[in-house]
Amino acid sequence: MIVLRNSVWNAQPNQLLKTSIVDKSVENLLALMTTTEKVGQLNLYNGTWDFTGPVPQDNSTQERADNIKKGLVGGMLNVLTVDAIREAQEMAVEESRLGIPMIFGYDVVHGYKTMMPIPLAQTASWDSDVAYETNRIAAIEAASSGLNWAFAPMIDVSRDGRWGRIMEGGGEDPYLTSVMAVAWIRGFQQDDLSDPLTMAACAKHFAAYGFAEAGRDYNTTDVSDQTLFNIVLPPFKAAVEAGVVSVMNGFNDLNGVPVTADGRLQRDILKGDWGFEGFVVSDFNSVGELVTHGFVKDEKAAARAAFMAGSDMEMDSRQYERHLNALVDEGAIDMAMLDDAVRRILKVKFELGLFEDPYRYCNKERATSNVLTADHLAAARDAARKTMVLLKNDNDLLPIAKDVASIAVIGQLAAHKDIPLGSWRAQAPANSAVSVLEGIREVATGEVTYTEGYRLVEEKRHFIHEVPFSEQNRNGFSDAIQIARQAEVVVMVIGEDCFQSGEGRSQVDTQLKGNQVELLAEIVKVNPNVIVVLMNGRPVVIPDVVNIVPAVLESWFGGSASGNAIADVLFGDYNPSGKLPVSFPYHTGQEPLYYNHKNGGRPVTNDFDAGKVFWSHYTDAPNEPLFPFGFGLSYSIFSYNDLTLSSHQLRSGEELKASVNVTNKSNMNGEEVVQLYIRDLYGSTTRPVKELKAFEKVMIRAGETRTITFKISTDDLAYYWPDGRYCAEEGDFHIFIGGNSRDVLQAEFELL
Numbered sequence: 221m222i223v224l225r226n227s228v229w230n231a232q233p234n235q236l237l238k239t240s241i242v243d244k245s246v247e248n249l250l251a252l253m254t255t256t257e258k259v260g261q262l263n264l265y266n267g268t269w270d271f272t273g274p275v276p277q278d279n280s281t282q283e284r285a286d287n288i289k290k291g292l293v294g295g296m297l298n299v300l301t302v303d304a305i306r307e308a309q310e311m312a313v314e315e316s317r318l319g320i321p322m323i324f325g326y327d328v329v330h331g332y333k334t335m336m337p338i339p340l341a342q343t344a345s346w347d348s349d350v351a352y353e354t355n356r357i358a359a360i361e362a363a364s365s366g367l368n369w370a371f372a373p374m375i376d377v378s379r380d381g382r383w384g385r386i387m388e389g390g391g392e393d394p395y396l397t398s399v400m401a402v403a404w405i406r407g408f409q410q411d412d413l414s415d416p417l418t419m420a421a422c423a424k425h426f427a428a429y430g431f432a433e434a435g436r437d438y439n440t441t442d443v444s445d446q447t448l449f450n451i452v453l454p455p456f457k458a459a460v461e462a463g464v465v466s467v468m469n470g471f472n473d474l475n476g477v478p479v480t481a482d483g484r485l486q487r488d489i490l491k492g493d494w495g496f497e498g499f500v501v502s503d504f505n506s507v508g509e510l511v512t513h514g515f516v517k518d519e520k521a522a523a524r525a526a527f528m529a530g531s532d533m534e535m536d537s538r539q540y541e542r543h544l545n546a547l548v549d550e551g552a553i554d555m556a557m558l559d560d561a562v563r564r565i566l567k568v569k570f571e572l573g574l575f576e577d578p579y580r581y582c583n584k585e586r587a588t589s590n591v592l593t594a595d596h597l598a599a600a601r602d603a604a605r606k607t608m609v610l611l612k613n614d615n616d617l618l619p620i621a622k623d624v625a626s627i628a629v630i631g632q633l634a635a636h637k638d639i640p641l642g643s644w645r646a647q648a649p650a651n652s653a654v655s656v657l658e659g660i661r662e663v664a665t666g667e668v669t670y671t672e673g674y675r676l677v678e679e680k681r682h683f684i685h686e687v688p689f690s691e692q693n694r695n696g697f698s699d700a701i702q703i704a705r706q707a708e709v710v711v712m713v714i715g716e717d718c719f720q721s722g723e724g725r726s727q728v729d730t731q732l733k734g735n736q737v738e739l740l741a742e743i744v745k746v747n748p749n750v751i752v753v754l755m756n757g758r759p760v761v762i763p764d765v766v767n768i769v770p771a772v773l774e775s776w777f778g779g780s781a782s783g784n785a786i787a788d789v790l791f792g793d794y795n796p797s798g799k800l801p802v803s804f805p806y807h808t809g810q811e812p813l814y815y816n817h818k819n820g821g822r823p824v825t826n827d828f829d830a831g832k833v834f835w836s837h838y839t840d841a842p843n844e845p846l847f848p849f850g851f852g853l854s855y856s857i858f859s860y861n862d863l864t865l866s867s868h869q870l871r872s873g874e875e876l877k878a879s880v881n882v883t884n885k886s887n888m889n890g891e892e893v894v895q896l897y898i899r900d901l902y903g904s905t906t907r908p909v910k911e912l913k914a915f916e917k918v919m920i921r922a923g924e925t926r927t928i929t930f931k932i933s934t935d936d937l938a939y940y941w942p943d944g945r946y947c948a949e950e951g952d953f954h955i956f957i958g959g960n961s962r963d964v965l966q967a968e969f970e971l972l
Contacts, residue, residue, distance in 0.1 A: 242570045246563055252318060255555075258562045259544045260292030261320065262527075264501060266536045267299035271307035291316030292541070294533060294565055295323035295369070300647065305366035306582040313578045321578035323569055325369035328419070329388060329644035330354065332361035334596040334780050335653070338642045338757055339373065339400075341607040341776035343390040343801040344852075346893045346917055348403035350603050355407025357596050359419040364590035365647070366581050368572050369420045371468065373404035375455040376425055379812035381802065382435025384725030387643060387757030387777070389430065391801030392814045392849060394451050395912045398458035405462045413465070414573035416580045417590075423459040425470030425503060427485055428452045435811060437726045438471045446905055448474075449940035451816075457494055465498040465568045469531060471506050478513045480506040481522075486530030499532040499564035508537035519543065524552055532561040597781055604778035604785030609798040610853040614770035617749060619792025619855060620709055625666045628707035629657050630673040630700045630743065631714055631736070633755045639677075642777030643722030643757065652780060656713050656753060659783030663791050669707065673700035673743075676734050677717040697739055705746040711790065712740055713753045714765070718777050721757030730808045731761040744768050753786060759804045759813075763846055774798070792855065797891035797917070799852035799960065803845035810841065815849035815961040816908040850912070850960035856890030858920065859883045863957055863965040871972050872934050872948075879929040880957045880965060884920040892959060893917045894928045899954040904941055910961055930957075937971060 250258075265284055269276050275285045287293050288311045299308050305324050313319045330336045336354035343351075355373070362370065374388040377397055390397030401423065408421040428448060432439040443452065456467070467490060469479045479485055480502050490496045510522035523539035524547050534540040547553040573580050610618070620627070633639060633656070640653040661668050673696045704710045714736040719725065731737075741764075744750050751771040754760070755778075766772055773796070775786050788794040803813045822835045824843055837843055859882070866877035882894060896914040900907040914930045932955070937948035950971050958964030 242567060245570055245575070246566045249318070249320070249566060250559055250563060253562070255548055255558070256545055257291055257318065258558050259540060260287070260290070261294035261562045261565050262533050262540045262544070263287075263293050263538070264295045264297060264325070264533050264535045265293050267296050267304070267308070271299060271304040272301070285311065287541075288312050288322070289315040291318055291320055293322060295325060297325045297371070297535070299324055300326070300365070302366040302582045302584050302587045306579055309578050309582070320566075321569060321574040323369050323420070323572070323574070324367050324581075325371055325422070326362060326367045326646065327372065327644055328358050328362045328367070328370040328646055329372050329374070330642065331358045331600070331648065331779060332365065332646045333591040333648055334361060334593075334600050335641045335645055335648045336600050336779045337604050337607045338387045338777045339389055340387045340391060340757065340801060341778065342603065343396060343400050344609055344774075344776065344798040345603070345606040346396070346799050346915060347606055348399055350606050351400045351403035352407040353599055354603050355404050356410070357599055359408045360417045361591045361596070362646070363417050363419050363581055364583065364586035366587070367419065368574070368581050369422065369466070370408050371422050371424065372408070373401055373421065374424050375401040375459060376430035377451055377455065378430030379814040380430075380432075380435040381730050381759040381805065381813070382726050382728065382808065382811050383430060383432055384437055384721050384727070384758070385723055386430070386802065387721040390455070392803065393801065393816065393912050394454040396801060396915075397455040401455045401459050402462040405459055405464045409463065409465065413571040414576070416573070416583070420465045420568055420572060422466040422468050422501065423456055423464045424468035425479070426456055426467050426490065426500070427470070427479060428474045429470040429472050429479075432472060435726050437724050441472045441474050443475070445942065446940065453489070456490070460490070460494045460496045465571065466501055467496065467498065468501050468503055469506065471503055471509065473513055473515070478506070478510055478515050480531055481510055481515060481525040481529045483529040491530060497564070498568060499561065500530055501533040502526060502531045502535045502537075504535050505537040507531065507534050507539045520547070523547065527553060527561070528557070532564055600779050601781035601785045601788070604782055605788045605794040607776055607778065607798050608785070608789050608796050609774040609800055609851070610796040610855075611772040611774055611847055611851070612766055612770065613853055613855075617709075617751060617771040618773070618790065620751070620790050622663060622791050623665050624708050626707045626709075627660060627664055627666060627668050628703040628710045628747075629660055629668060629670045630704065630710060630712045630739075632672045632674060632676050633715055634711070634713035634753075635670060635672070639718045639755065640778055640782035642718045642779065643725070648780065654781055654783035656711070656783045656786050659785070659787030660711065660790065662784065663787045663793075666708075669703045671699040671703055672696050673712075674734055674736050674739050676736065694735070697742060700739060701742055701746055704743045707747060708749065710743060710747050710750045711753060712743060712750060713755060714740065715755035715760065716757060718757060728808070730758060730811075732765070737764050740765060741768060751790065753790075759802045761805055761808055763806050766846065774800075795855045795888060795890045796852070797854060797893065799850050799893045800847055801849070803849045804847040806846045807841045809838075810845070813845055816911050818906050819909050844962075848960050848962040850893070850895050851962070852893070852960070854890045854892065856884050856886040856888050856892070856920070856922070858890070858892045858959060859885050860958055860965055863967050865955070865967050865969055868969045869972055870932070870934065870969055874933070876932045876969060877929055878932060878955055878957060878967070879927055881925050881927050882918070882920060883925040884922055887922045889919065889921045891917055891919050895958060895960065896930045897956040897961060897964065898932070898937065899956070900937065900939075900949065901952045901954065903949045903951060907939070910956060912961070934971065
């Protein structure tokens with residue numbers, strides 16, 4: 221079970237009075253508002269001009285400014301700096317009839333100025349404290365800069381490494397993503413939204429955006445209810461239970477209905493079954509895009525469809541602004557529904573303390589003193605090293621001795637100070653990351669030489685453009701080969717540019733681009749002691765890398781302190797403990813690839829089909845991943861033994877205990893993520909071959925054996941049936957415990 225902290229919406233006795241006062245204040249304000257003013261609260265404008273100067277004289281901008289002054293705008297996004305936010309807020313509060321403050325949102329995805337590791341990397345820590353602390357710091361920095369609403373966390377489960385936005389979420393598993401989602405939300409919101417160093421969180425994208433066909437962003441999604449309820453929705457349900465105050469829908473259609481206009485999702489499930497009390501915001505222009513989807517005839521119909529489905533606030537396409545008044549007058553939208561949407565938005569504004577002080581977030585001293593602090597950078601370093609996954613370490617090549625005579629560092633990514641910041645880097649200063657080369661030189665006492673070797677990206681690149689690749693040439697090969705030949709150890713950094721992943725950056729081929737692998741093969745010929753550091757935002761295809769080098773460290777895009785954190789791991793100041801949150805394929809053609817797949821009627825393990833054609837397989841690649849979900853090595857060596865169950869039968873209302881002994885057989889203390897999976901062998905619907913149900917990250921000292929015990933109840937075995945019931949089904953189960961989803965011990969029990 222996921223343990224949730226109390227939050228704004230899960231009120232404790234000392235919060236009940238405050239909640240009651242807020243509710244009464246909202247109702248009093250609603251009673252004063254005209255229909256036009258109510259509709260205005262549903263409008264979220266994009267900040268398209270600098271509020272610290274005069275309003276540009278073009279008609280569109282002047283109209284937007286006038287609407288803010290009339291109290292017809294509920295919030296804004298992309299308005300940055302304390303001065304600009306204060307100016308905009310003054311227009312709304314001091315010039316409108318009712319003085320209702322606006323809410324100010326921004327994509328604070330993995331930091332504001334201090335960049336933390338990308339969310340996929342944070343999930344690789346399997347550590348909710350990492351998720352909590354990174355977002356706590358992100359909230360401090362962004363709120364100190366005037367913002368009070370984060371368009372994060374993204375908690376879309378995704379099984380397809382081709383999808384560019386996989387870097388922004390928690391990977392392929394609903395349970396692990398749920399655990400991180402709760403921690404991310406707690407980090408933003410804390411226990412009191414009125415604290416000016418917190419932010420309203422926004423769980424996105426509701427729902428199934430990560431299941432885009434062919435991994436192509438914005439593409440259609442078509443999933444069964446079984447997949448929707450058991451894989452896609454659990455992180456969002458956990459987010460609601462954790463008290464998230466806003467939810468964003470998405471760009472995709474789901475089973476033929478664009479989610480922005482999906483009443484079943486937003487009204488029936490989210491606001492109905494789950495009792496969500498916050499508000500729903502559309503994604504950028506997704507209301508207007510209902511016409512493009514071919515779901516409605518025109519923009520007026522789009523406005524009605526989105527609103528009736530439960531989209532409370534519209535991001536920038538302005539269809540609500542243009543059409544909702546008329547729709548209410550015509551009786552096509554009921555006033556009670558309009559009041560409900562406005563009530564939800566006003567309630568969050570009251571909880572943020574904006575009615576008490578509209579400028580509470582506009583403190584210029586905090587804006588300079590609370591960003592890029594030494595403490596924040598230290599936390600970024602600690603988070604980054606906890607996210608790293610050791611994929612291979614033959615002959616104990618790692619850790620490197622600090623007094624090694626000579627190290628050759630090779631690769632454009634090794635010296636790059638911008639790429640480690642990752643995509644969705646908010647207001648991080650360009651080229652502000654610590655590079656791998658800088659990190660190594662700070663630690664190593666021997667000679668460190670460097671050459672670029674390959675060039676993956678041009679120095680001039682832009683967020684909205686495709687990544688420009690140079691002509692593949694071998695101009696840098698000779699220098700790289702020369703320094704590699706003369707060095708005792710080679711550290712070669714390869715991977716992706718950070719803008720190869722992210723929104724709108726899906727790829728048909730997730731192999732490493734350019735001639736990186738070609739150069740690596742030449743390096744290995746002259747020096748076998750090659751350590752590869754991967755820098756990437758998605759699961760990449762690397763069998764050609766793994767097969768020729770003794771050591772591979774997955775570092776992801778680690779943020780501002782990336783280079784120091786990588787050096788900490790390379791030189792043994794930190795023992796890697798990360799585990800993969802996504803399966804790494806042998807070939808892109810295996811995608812979507814995920815551990816919790818179905819068995820099928822002709823699985824690979826059918827003995828009667830051994831060596832024959834007619835079983836579920838590829839003829840040119842393995843079925844299994846190169847590295848499975850949950851995989852990650854350590855400088856310690858962990859051995860799993862003696863899986864025991866307290867009983868081989870489980871009855872409703874009881875608990876079953878599963879215990880395993882984990883021994884650290886090395887001379888180095890280390891952390892291990894002990895993972896528990898179950899399999900329901902048969903049921904009313906076919907069930908996955910494994911499902912993660914619990915994990916525990918534990919420190920095990922050198923030579924120590926620890927007994928790890930998990931408790932299993934019928935709740936852990938429940939799933940959504942085709943008829944909508946959520947319950948466990950009697951029958952036989954397998955239980956697996958191990959250090960990843962593949963290498964496990966197994967036991968059996970029966971649910972009675």
